[in-house]
Amino acid sequence: MPRRYVIVGNGPAGVSSAEVIRSIDSSAEIVIVGEEKTGFYSRPGLAYLLTGTIPESHLFSRPDSEYRRLRLQRVTARVTHLQPREHRVWLEDRSFLEYDRLLLAVGARALRPNVPGIDLEGVVTLDTLDDARRILRLARRAKSAVVVGGGITALELAEGLSSQGVETHYLLRKDRYWGNVLDPQESKLVETRLEEEGIRLHRRTDLAGVIGRGRRVAGVTTTDGRQLACGMLAVAIGIQPRFELARDAGLAVGRGIWTDEYFQTSHADVFAAGDAAEVFDPSTGARVLDSLWSIAIEQGRSAGANMAGRRESYARPAPFNVTRIGGLTTTLIGAVGSGREDGDLVALNRGDSDAWRQKADAFAVEAEAEVSRVRVLVGEKQLVGAVVMGDQRLSRPLQHLIREAVDIRPVRDQLLHEPQRLPAILGSFASAAHAA
Amino acid sequence: MVAAHVVAEPARCVECGICSFNCPLGIDVRSHARRGQPVADNYCLTCGECVARCPRGTLRMESTDVFASLREEKP
Numbered sequence: 001m002p003r004r005y006v007i008v009g010n011g012p013a014g015v016s017s018a019e020v021i022r023s024i025d026s027s028a029e030i031v032i033v034g035e036e037k038t039g040f041y042s043r044p045g046l047a048y049l050l051t052g053t054i055p056e057s058h059l060f061s062r063p064d065s066e067y068r069r070l071r072l073q074r075v076t077a078r079v080t081h082l083q084p085r086e087h088r089v090w091l092e093d094r095s096f097l098e099y100d101r102l103l104l105a106v107g108a109r110a111l112r113p114n115v116p117g118i119d120l121e122g123v124v125t126l127d128t129l130d131d132a133r134r135i136l137r138l139a140r141r142a143k144s145a146v147v148v149g150g151g152i153t154a155l156e157l158a159e160g161l162s163s164q165g166v167e168t169h170y171l172l173r174k175d176r177y178w179g180n181v182l183d184p185q186e187s188k189l190v191e192t193r194l195e196e197e198g199i200r201l202h203r204r205t206d207l208a209g210v211i212g213r214g215r216r217v218a219g220v221t222t223t224d225g226r227q228l229a230c231g232m233l234a235v236a237i238g239i240q241p242r243f244e245l246a247r248d249a250g251l252a253v254g255r256g257i258w259t260d261e262y263f264q265t266s267h268a269d270v271f272a273a274g275d276a277a278e279v280f281d282p283s284t285g286a287r288v289l290d291s292l293w294s295i296a297i298e299q300g301r302s303a304g305a306n307m308a309g310r311r312e313s314y315a316r317p318a319p320f321n322v323t324r325i326g327g328l329t330t331t332l333i334g335a336v337g338s339g340r341e342d343g344d345l346v347a348l349n350r351g352d353s354d355a356w357r358q359k360a361d362a363f364a365v366e367a368e369a370e371v372s373r374v375r376v377l378v379g380e381k382q383l384v385g386a387v388v389m390g391d392q393r394l395s396r397p398l399q400h401l402i403r404e405a406v407d408i409r410p411v412r413d414q415l416l417h418e419p420q421r422l423p424a425i426l427g428s429f430a431s432a433a434h435a436a
Numbered sequence: 437m438v439a440a441h442v443v444a445e446p447a448r449c450v451e452c453g454i455c456s457f458n459c460p461l462g463i464d465v466r467s468h469a470r471r472g473q474p475v476a477d478n479y480c481l482t483c484g485e486c487v488a489r490c491p492r493g494t495l496r497m498e499s500t501d502v503f504a505s506l507r508e509e510k511p
Binding site: 042043044045048053054055058059061062293294320322323324329331392395396 | 445446447448449450451452453454456457466467470491492493
């Protein structure tokens, strides 16, 4: 009998696991269950839908023909509960699917702060395409909006709303933007760009409550006793992995669904990957969360291989992301943070990694040019992290040096003593290392 | 003789579709990008529009030296 795989979650982790399962097991039955009626789309692309850079039709990156080619059976339904011992997944219409191996790739959802009025119409988060559609609809009639939160998603919301012609206020709880990942100069670069785009920053200002007119948002109150009128409140204070299905079925969960380095949960036939999974990293002994497109794909592939009977341990590469923040292309790689808590995020956010918050045992070396900045964390033998803002010529070389843990001792002293020559030193060292 | 083509690094691609949307010839650049395949389309103008528009630095123009394979055969 062919083996039956059920994948809950039609996102990057789910679909990439299905691709690998099919490549290993050509007779397998593969069922992929997704909640959203729309087909597979680029979640990071929602930011560009909000800014009007691309039309909605261009977000759909995996056509139906691809599902047919992989012989994936697609089910649109919400899963209500699991019975791991019986190997059953129950759907909202009270039918069930049986499986030999199950993957939970259910993603994460945005958290909302616990303040009065937070359930009013016009309070938005950015998880799905439906959320982005709602934001665009509301933006058409809202004169002004307030954004709270941090990381990349808060800026996607602020810049999206601003480019839709909405007067946008961004509340920062502390002195600066993304203070536990970026250094003060980097925050300043971003903040200056946001202000140039017309976004109004309110530092040391926290949301106290949401004021309604009827059921709709009419404004917010701040902890320093002010009122800001607005037709929308956009929230990006962090995400929570969707672990409820696993938890209610008795599987081990923490911040996310716990898995080992083979993506196996506490139940042998149930696996988890992507934003929902909190994955054990044998190199550090810690469990880590990431919310990154490329990591979700890597995890999905690795989980799929293990589900299909391979034994592949996942070696987590230094998480990296390239994105535009404040209109500046920015690469974040490895441990670049302060090791402190963030003022504006209560949890990991989308496009975010636990790794970046970590304070590296390393020296920071910086080089700055006009609206461009490179910061590299120099460890004893290797580079452990980097932030590249603006000019991206060092993005790829640094990605290679950090992810491959290249021994940088030949240029270490030079880097520490001549920081302004950092681009030249690393540029030539990386191309030599790459050629070797 | 030197020509060029667009190459991709799939680990950077988030499948947003900005590349395909901006291709003047309507080539589905994204489907190449996410698979890490060079845009080996005869119609590609190598105009660099997709390379410039990609917000993640996924794409780059690489020169293809059409005689390279001949030279590599030397001892």
